Amino acid sequence: MAGKIMQAVQYDSYGGGAAALKHVEVPVPTPKKDEVLLKVEATSINPLDCKIQKGMFRPLLPPKFPFIPATDVTGEVVEVGSNVKSFKAGDKVVAMLSTKSGGGLAEYAVPKESLTVSRPAEVSAAEGAGLLIAGLTALQALVNPAEVKLNGTGPRKNILVTAASGGVGHYAVQLAKLGNAHVTATCGARNFDFVKSLGADEILDYKIPEGAALKSPSGQKYDAVINCTTGIPWSTFEPNLSSSGKVIDLTPGASSMWTFAVKKLTFSKKQLVPFLLNAKKENLELLVRLVKEGKLKTVIDSKFPLSKAEDAWSRSIDGHATGKIFVEP
Incomplete structure (x- = not known):
């Protein structure tokens, strides 16, 4: 995928809400040795994403601008890093990106293998993406x-x-x-x-x-x-x-x-x-299994295309979503 360009949504400074989001073209990221490259199928928006934009965690988050927000994704593996053993191209997965690096509001993303799990056919892309944070x-x-x-x-x-x-x-x-x-x-x-x-x-x-x-x-x-x-x-x-x-x-x-x-x-x-979240792979695997078995459900408040990501952002800031908000590239 080296040299390829993708659509993404980013912001360049703190504040500004949905109006500060910019649609850009950027290079497709290259996976490091412990990462997988995903073609993103669904991204979940969390209140945390909007708080980071507001500057509530400055100067730690984000560590630099411009910043592509969101961490909770599902997708199909396109490429794997040299040390990745659990996944191969074509696998469907649920993954959590680093809060520091973000990257979820894009066509491609690079989670670490350690926070990536398989997504069975019984679990839709949106259902899986809601399970992370x-x-x-x-x-x-x-x-x-x-x-x-x-x-x-x-x-x-x-x-x-x-x-x-x-x-x-x-x-x-x-x-x-x-x-x-x-x-x-x-x-x-x-x-x-x-x-x-x-x-x-x-x-x-x-x-x-x-x-x-x-x-x-x-x-x-x-x-x-x-x-x-x-x-x-x-x-x-x-x-x-x-x-x-x-x-x-x-x-x-x-x-x-x-x-x-x-x-x-x-x-x-x-x-x-x-409370401080300590994300663990085994817990994510448990949640995916519960959804697969019909014991847990992700309730979908709304879905937006990547081209309307700012509408999803506004919906999250509004604070009245019933269930989860998703962006689907």
């Missing part, structure tokens, strides 16, 4: 801090999932139910039926006082909260937690870190746990 976050939060056993063998836990109709939330509800948890979920009234269809036992409308207070309608105290939203103070969570309940904060800010420190220093049994 969002699916891996939901899985890790439930299995690690929340201690839910996905095979349903552990003690039954009461789990609260906030923003349950969004990308991470809709996976978290389904995975928690696989783990035999009792799930309370928050969402807007328009998504009640949708979140119920994912398996939620109880639903709270976050826009009304009762829902904003996060109290379980049946009086459950939560063993763990998968907090997929922002702006809820610890004082709202604490009275609703069981004696050793945890709030797993997926987007921790300064106040979260302060609460985390105070709870640690005072040996409180109720904890706030700041």
